[in-house]
Amino acid sequence: MNPRGSSRQVDDELAEVVAYHKGDMQAAIGTLLQDIRHLRRQLALTEGAMGRGMARGWRPSYDRD
Secondary structure, three states: OOHHHHHHHHHHHHHHHHHHOOOOHHHHHHHHHHHHHHHHHHHHHHHHHOOOOOOOOOOOOOOOO
16 A cells, blocks of 8 residues: 555545635534534444444444553
């Protein structure tokens, strides 16, 4: 994997998020935080709905490693 390509992709994603919010960094950060909360809720719902055998004992992690 080319680290420069990865960095460029991250820069492009950041630019897209900021552009979507018309340069308002607080709005961009607020939206990203709302997305994180939503995804954590979805993960919690999924964890509650799946059986232990279904995932062979795997449990989701809510924090980065």
